[in-house]
Amino acid sequence: MDTLFGAVLTQLPDLEKNLITSWLQVQGLVIKECTEKNWKDYPDSIPLFTKPSQNLAKELLDWSIEPILCGNFTNEEKQNYKNVGISLLWEKPYTEIHTLPHKTLPLSKLTWVIYTKDPIFDKHLSVFLKSMGQTVFAEGSLEFLSKRIQTGPCHFLILDWDVMNDPRNLVAELSKLKKLKQFLSIGIKDFMKENLYRDLKTGIGTISEVLVSKLDFWNVLIHSFPLKEDGENSNDWKETSHSVTKLSFTFQEKQIPISMQLTETTMIKKKLNHPQTENLLGLFGWFL
Numbered sequence: 001m002d003t004l005f006g007a008v009l010t011q012l013p014d015l016e017k018n019l020i021t022s023w024l025q026v027q028g029l030v031i032k033e034c035t036e037k038n039w040k041d042y043p044d045s046i047p048l049f050t051k052p053s054q055n056l057a058k059e060l061l062d063w064s065i066e067p068i069l070c071g072n073f074t075n076e077e078k079q080n081y082k083n084v085g086i087s088l089l090w091e092k093p094y095t096e097i098h099t100l101p102h103k104t105l106p107l108s109k110l111t112w113v114i115y116t117k118d119p120i121f122d123k124h125l126s127v128f129l130k131s132m133g134q135t136v137f138a139e140g141s142l143e144f145l146s147k148r149i150q151t152g153p154c155h156f157l158i159l160d161w162d163v164m165n166d167p168r169n170l171v172a173e174l175s176k177l178k179k180l181k182q183f184l185s186i187g188i189k190d191f192m193k194e195n196l197y198r199d200l201k202t203g204i205g206t207i208s209e210v211l212v213s214k215l216d217f218w219n220v221l222i223h224s225f226p227l228k229e230d231g232e233n234s235n236d237w238k239e240t241s242h243s244v245t246k247l248s249f250t251f252q253e254k255q256i257p258i259s260m261q262l263t264e265t266t267m268i269k270k271k272l273n274h275p276q277t278e279n280l281l282g283l284f285g286w287f288l
Contacts, residue, residue: 006046012070111152112136115145116163131283162188
């Protein structure tokens with residue numbers, strides 16, 4: 001597992017900020033409160049900024065440091081941060097500090113290949129999938145895309161068909177590869193766009209088993225994790241029970257105890273099957 005983020009951006013009051021700092025320190029992270037001017041002086045720490053800005057966020061990303069937003073931000077601020085490439089947002093109340101994750105899921109054996117020609121979208125996708133323990137490759141050209149699928153593992157392919165002027169050549173190329181390698185594809189397609197029937201006739205549906213609009217994409221992807229086979233038990237809660245002996249009371253007018261006895265009863269507890277996954281997915285809820 002890798003550390004999920006390399007910097008914390010927050011506007012929370014001191015008490016809540018200190019709680020976040022303490023929680024992350026308990027998890028073994030070295031946190032240092034910094035400013036825009038001195039954060040580079042602490043290369044072995046995760047900087048925490050109490051006066052964040054979009055410019056600071058972009059600078060951190062330029063240094064390949066993944067920030068996380070913690071606390072309450074306006075819708076306009078969140079959109080601006082998202083536009084510069086921030087992917088992680090934790091905005092739960094501080095009483096749920098235990099749900100703030102700091103690690104990705106363990107690395108799985110699944111590899112995703114992405115081609116959308118949208119660097120910010122690719123970046124958000126990469127962060128999301130890596131947090132889920134997936135290996136991700138975002139390609140910027142169709143030539144490299146084909147070579148990636150041909151020479152390396154590829155279990156899932158995400159294609160934005162709307163960025164291609166003529167998808168026929170790619171359909172032909174990927175059709176050949178599908179005969180040699182087994183992979184599934186999610187295609188992004190605007191169903192309200194002109195020439196939809198013409199594009200469908202090129203065979204994009206034979207490459208991408210699933211076609212979704214970009215507007216619906218995140219809703220579909222986020223709700224698809226954890227990945228599991230159709231028909232597998234989808235209950236998110238695990239129920240356990242055990243017997244206990246306890247005192248049972250009778251009260252007069254619901255206030256004064258007038259009798260008691262020993263009774264046997266069954267205690268039932270419910271526990272999330274995938275709490276770490278749920279906590280990680282919560283960081284991307286603002287994409288829905």
